[in-house]
Amino acid sequence: MSSPSVNNRDMANAIRALSTDAIEQAGIGHLGLPLGMADAATVLFSQFLKFDASKPDWADRDRFILSAGHGSMLIYSLLHLTGYPSVSMEEIRNFRQLGSKTPGHPENFVTEGVETTTGPLGQGIATAVGFAVAERSMNARYGDDLVDHYTYVIAGDGCLMEGISQEAIALAGHLKLGKLIVLFDDNAVTIDGGTDVADSTDQCARFAASKWHVQAIDGHDPVAVAAALTAAKANTDQPSMIACKTTIGFGAPTFAGQGKAHGGPYPADETAALRENLGLPKERFTVVPEVLEAWRAVGVRASDERAGWEASLAASGKADEFTRAMDGRLPAGVDEAVNAHKKAVSEANKSDATRKWSGAALEVLTGIIPEMIGGSADLTGSNNTRTSHTSALNSSDWAGRYMHYGVREHGMAAAMNGMALHGGVFPYSGTFMAFADYSRGAIRLGALMEAPVVHVMTHDSIGLGEDGPTHQPVEHVASLRAMPNLYVFRPCDGVETMEAWQVALGLRQSPSIMTLTRQGVVPARIEHTDENLVAKGGYILREAEGEAQIVLIGTGSEVGLALEAQELLKAKGVAARVVSMPCMDLFFEQSEAYQSEVLGGSLPKVATEAGVRFGWDAIIGTEGGFVGMTGFGASAPAEDLYKHFNITSEAVVEEALKRV
């Protein structure tokens, strides 16, 4: 709360001053939003947002998400002014410089106080849905005393034009996420000019159509903003959208309200007049002492509440379990359960689709890991993501653990990121692998943000058959392997599938993809080992009899072809080694010695995967043979397609014989 001598505008102008200074200093940045939303953000932070700047990781803090991430100086100014240790004035000065805590867009892995990385438009609001879901889920598990907080979002016109926002809005409305409150920076300007060059949507009506509580106010009027936030909180069974009519570049004499106000820096005469207009400090990178005092008071406003919460947690008898879940540590017994399952699977020695083996693995894992929350983008039965332990999670039952995301792959992936970043839950989802293309923006952001989530992607090749080339991944495995900090698993049978899950659950700073077949695969790992062989990415699955003359490498459904080819070659007197390569990313992380040992040094190599060769030369060399796809698939029964595209054990043999 501002003191009598320091009003909301004074405090907001401190944001405006720091933003102007930093962007001018950097020579690049987006000044329009910080100038426009400073008033509303000041109301939010000073009167509503529950946080303690000295304890940025307080689990029950409200979350603030700047979906319009280009306006990053707004959040950096707020973090600095309220006293977060992460953003000193030196960092403000170093805006957008190498190694600073103030990069061009807010990055959760760089700056404490930034909840999620934003910049690609629409991601913030979609990620926020996941934060709000995680809050309700944790609330159901731990009660109001430990979990009861809001998720606030500032979103711009650009966020709302992106399709992902619709997926988020519709999902949030359906889930009645009453603790999700979006401030829409309704400035009617985008880069190409007024929004009217490209849009005629009534955003309030659009949100209302998806059952949101909607208000429209003057975003520069602190009383109106406070009243709207109060009303939004009072409306407990709908998410709220508050359209804040603002002037982009507020205070800039000739830029304000124009498309050119979006970016920066503004010309020197414009910023001079801006500073004059608003009465900003003459000296750069300074804050009027009483204004700073008021802001610092905001930063500690909830510190008593935070201390009380810590006492509640300590007294709750749930502290260990709560902390374990928030820290992302697995409960006891997982490894034992994994090994028991692996043993049973290898003994059963039966053929089935890896998507079904994944379902079986999840049946075990969700039974002992209460924070696992599954879901699917309307393909539950096909993705095998629902287990007997996961009832539907929705507004009628927040203790449920299964999200029906609807046909919304992109929103699903973003929501998972938010759930993971919130902490306390471990999300996994399901869709067809071809639709990784729809969710790729959020998959990448999750990889960048180090969000531990698992994307189950079934129907991973032409092996899905009749649905045809629109649904048949060909380049998807390669294109996802190319992405940094993303682990792509393509297990070959029931044992590898469980091992892949075990590895993925242990990757606490990386998302994973489970690439799974629709069709049945023969068991390859028929002798039990407690050791997780998938953890090394690739390994000798079946050694040659005698000295190996060639190395056959397969993944997923094609490991079976490599094993068949090994037998066929043996009959021809050729000794072939079979390597399974369920995770190329992990394999490349092994020592060169290990890689060379597995791949047989300079031995000739043939790889088989029902996808494109792209990327495989790193394993097999330019001289290596490859049995896979060279273009799009086709609609036909799977067996016909494998023959048609010549992905057969005979083809593997042929490639091998050319090279021994």
Next chain:
Amino acid sequence: MSSPSVNNRDMANAIRALSTDAIEQAGIGHLGLPLGMADAATVLFSQFLKFDASKPDWADRDRFILSAGHGSMLIYSLLHLTGYPSVSMEEIRNFRQLGSKTPGHPENFVTEGVETTTGPLGQGIATAVGFAVAERSMNARYGDDLVDHYTYVIAGDGCLMEGISQEAIALAGHLKLGKLIVLFDDNAVTIDGGTDVADSTDQCARFAASKWHVQAIDGHDPVAVAAALTAAKANTDQPSMIACKTTIGFGAPTFAGQGKAHGGPYPADETAALRENLGLPKERFTVVPEVLEAWRAVGVRASDERAGWEASLAASGKADEFTRAMDGRLPAGVDEAVNAHKKAVSEANKSDATRKWSGAALEVLTGIIPEMIGGSADLTGSNNTRTSHTSALNSSDWAGRYMHYGVREHGMAAAMNGMALHGGVFPYSGTFMAFADYSRGAIRLGALMEAPVVHVMTHDSIGLGEDGPTHQPVEHVASLRAMPNLYVFRPCDGVETMEAWQVALGLRQSPSIMTLTRQGVVPARIEHTDENLVAKGGYILREAEGEAQIVLIGTGSEVGLALEAQELLKAKGVAARVVSMPCMDLFFEQSEAYQSEVLGGSLPKVATEAGVRFGWDAIIGTEGGFVGMTGFGASAPAEDLYKHFNITSEAVVEEALKRV
């Protein structure tokens, strides 16, 4: 129009019978939609759709797009019943079999009469926006006599849940596309159950919020459907959405209205009862003769109109130009203009960003190719996609040639696909390369559909600087190179940029990506050649002095580093060849002899590209050196980042020296 003795339901039941038979025969397929939408589709085809089954390529036909592509038996039944030569009864029997004209999802490149490939949900409605824009654009150029047709869409709940649908709806509403009419199959069922498991959106209100004309009717009442279509056509300055309340799996006694009705085949007793209920023919794959007669009459209903149109075209004096544009042939003079530009650029010998060189190329090309329609997803100034010849294209000026797509990368890419498939226009668009992730679903569908479009993607590496890792492509070039039938160009200077455009304009069955820098690049091609060197994908840019000891390969902004390294190596007495590789896809299409010649056979190689190595081993081998990225970028000035990530000519030299 149906005859007195054959009513709409009789005709619709012929669709239902063929759909049931075909899906039963295939043992897989989606029966719910054909059963549910047969009545409405019959009204549309028999009373409204302007087409001539004997001339599927009549340019002024109405376009019909089954956005809910899984219901493909609906369109195959319609094509067969109305007499399209492409879909014989034999093809209906071969539904979903290898080589048939009736694949699992409708594919424009397989089946004449299918306008666009659908299946990935939401793509159809978004592609339809492009069809409708192309119609208006062609109308502005050729007048009502030659171009005056509607685009009709059937979309399902799934299409409308996908985010891309929002981008399409908002864009269409803004553009007032009065000739776009969407029939929403409002059956309230998706795969996971009732839509109420995941959605609470009032779709009519949502469309109305984006300024659509909206009606809600009983989709099984032919009078209501006809009245709604009439009203939709009468409403000329808004796109129309007609919510058709239908029963999924209509006629199936226990499945109708259920989630399980979506897929198929239904159990034998269910289809038996379905056939009984609806009075379908007892014999499979037959049509009651008088019903077939009525349908065949529908197929020729507009044949006089079509003949009249052909006469109009012949008499118009515009036939050659119209046909040239529709056939996708370039006008005369392009090569001369390209060469004049290349000569001027090489002589000017100046540094600039390739995005600016692309703008200069477009200035030339849009001046002589009237069918080029540019655009950007709200980054016009950054993408350099607008020229002096391209004024804004919108409802106030359909003769304009520049689309302000809004912040809608996915919708933009899909609309471009539609424009290209409609014919007569050549679309190109602009966004930042990192946001290729947002539009990837439509980029892929365009590649599959053989849609000739160009995606301009600027800010193609860490060279964009301060915006940081969210905006810096790292794996994008690799991930797009992995996609079949997509040509990824990364030109190194002004000359290569124009050559890349020239090649892309000639690719009539493939989309292209123009990967362009934000930052300046030094000129590499300073001696003019009329020959287009980019056309071979990679070529010797600057030969070694003396016999080459090593080959340095670069793309785009890193070609300059390779050239610098060549000089540095020369000073050390090492003779290096520099190869420019602006299009790896095209390079791999060259003869092995040419590839080997350029790459110097077994000479050691070092490649440099400010992206990941993934895919490069196919060029440089596992022993080759690579100077590029290994993870995500960072926020800082570009020069600092190049140093920080060690992408420098010195690093290229170091890698080279290790290998000579």
